[in-house]
Structure formats: C-alpha cells, structure tokens
Amino acid sequence: MMLRLLKVRGHSLFPDFRDGDYILAAGTPFPSGKIRAGDVIVFRQPGYGLLVKRVHQVLEDGLSFIVCGTQVESTDSRNFGPVHSDQVDGKVIWHIRQNQYRKETMRT
Template sequence: MLKLSKIKGYSMSPSYLEGDYVVSVTTKLVKLRKGDVIIFKHPTYGYLIKEICQKNENGYYVQGSYPKSTTSQSIGLVNFNMIEGKVIMKI
C-alpha cells in the first residue's frame, strides 16, 4: 500500500524540507536496510521521518540528516511495529 505524507520540520534537510510531500510503501512489501528513510509513529513525538543507521533484533536505530535532528539517542529504538513505511519518492 502507498501513502502520501507532508513533511513538517527540518530533521531530514536538505534532502526533505518542510512542505515537501513523500510517498512511502508499507514495510510488508519491502525489506528495510541501513540508509533507508522511514516514516514511523513515536508514542511521544508522533509521526517522524528518519534514516535507518543500524538494526538489531529489537528494532532500528535512526538519525536525521540535519545536525540538530533528534536521533535514537534521544527518542530510543524504533520498534518494528512503529514503522508506517519506507519512503520511495519525494514529490
């Protein structure tokens, strides 16, 4: 399934800027790897877009590309069930 999302914030700039739209595909259709950009729902911060930087048996460590972006050091590990999809295109 495909989903269209509008970017809010600058955590992934300059690749994805506030106001950009991205298309993501459900993770049931793709295998996630290091370097993939994902959209996930965090229990405290809501929907976030980040890049996968490492995987372990419990989930993914993520980071933004903007220097002041939140990372897994502050938001914790992204569990598999939190992930909404993998970004496949920017509009």
C-alpha cells in the same frame, strides 16, 4: 501494499528532505522486503507522533533500527532509542521535492 502520501514538516532531514516536500510511503509488506540502513522510514513514536527519519543502523535482531536526522538538533534515536518494526508505518519510495520538477525514486 498500502501507499500513503505525506507532507514533510521540519528540518531534521535537511537538505535531503525539506520542510514542505511530499513523500510517498509504502506500507508493509515492503516491495523489497526488509528495512536496510539508508532507507527512509515513516514511524509512530510515542510522545512525538508520526516521524520520518533515515535508518542509520539495523540492530542484530533485524527488527529494531537506529534512526537519525541530519542535524545536531534532530530528534532521533539519540533521544528515544531504537525504533521497533511494530512502530514502522512505511518506507519512503518516492520523494517529490519543491521547486524542482524532478522525482526521485528511492530504493524499495
């Protein structure tokens, strides 16, 4: 399992994730297996680069995901359609918030 420390840029997942927060993303194979609705994933989207979004829905094939932000203006599956598992770089397992000295462990 590969771990990556990343910095969140933008407000699409506000207030859950804020611009400037840090996240730790675990690469495949994920410690807990499949990606489920509610997971926050890091993925590569052609034309958009490396993105972080929450999985709204896992499609029937189990390999494609509808991702969404929290804002009406968020750029997400409404713009680019489902995300395929090949595009997924990692699942967020740790969120380091700014101005708060607590860590939040997420489901993995």
